[in-house]
Amino acid sequence: MRRDLSTAMTSGNAVVIAANNVTLDCNGFKLGGLAAGPASTAWGVYASDRLNATVRHCNIRGFFIGLFLSGGGGHVVEDNRFDQNLGTALAIRYGTNTANLVQRNRVFDTGGGPYSTAAIVAEGDIIDNTVVGAFSAVAGGTTTGISAFGAGTEVRGNQVRELVPGSGGLTYGIFVNVTRVAVADNRIANQPAQAGIGIMGFGATDTFCAGNTITGFGTGMNACRNSGGNDWW
Incomplete structure (x- = not known):
């Protein structure tokens, strides 16, 4: 352009x-x-x-x-x-493989549409992105910072913060939807604290979590194998 x-x-x-x-x-x-x-x-x-x-x-x-x-x-x-996209900032979905890369993007103030909000949705490696200020404007709406769909991929080095759900809804810093995803070295924070889960894995033996720092969620990690170095409060 x-x-x-x-x-x-x-x-x-x-x-x-x-x-x-x-x-x-x-x-x-x-x-x-x-x-x-x-x-x-x-x-x-x-x-x-x-x-x-x-x-x-x-x-x-x-x-x-x-x-x-x-x-x-x-x-x-x-x-x-x-910035200021209403439902999802960026999405890579329904592909023939997971050979996709989402890196070093800045995603601000996603939300305001009639549905739940997910800032980044991708099949592939999701690395070194910053997500700030996602929100849902509908009652019961869920707000997700990063939604990972690529089996065997990694979600690494991302900053996710300031997620706000719709009234009565939940927030998820990182939500893993498939098997064998590594979630490592991410910094996830809500201020003020919100109901929800910092890292929602796909299963205690299927998602590998290491070196993540999580604060401001009702639950730090769930359905995720603690591979060491995680800290949440």
């Missing part, structure tokens, strides 16, 4: 990656959807069944989903800023 782009579209996709082996480098410019308002169902960047998409240096804000790479594999999402 060579300049900021904004749209008031309330549905559809602002940018579509329509071929394999495409790199979208926004060079720090903005892709904005805030003008559509809080009822928007529009998505910022979308690809379906593509291979090796790379999205970097983008500033994506104000969409229901900031970025959704559906299907395919070999994707890299790195060094982006996502």
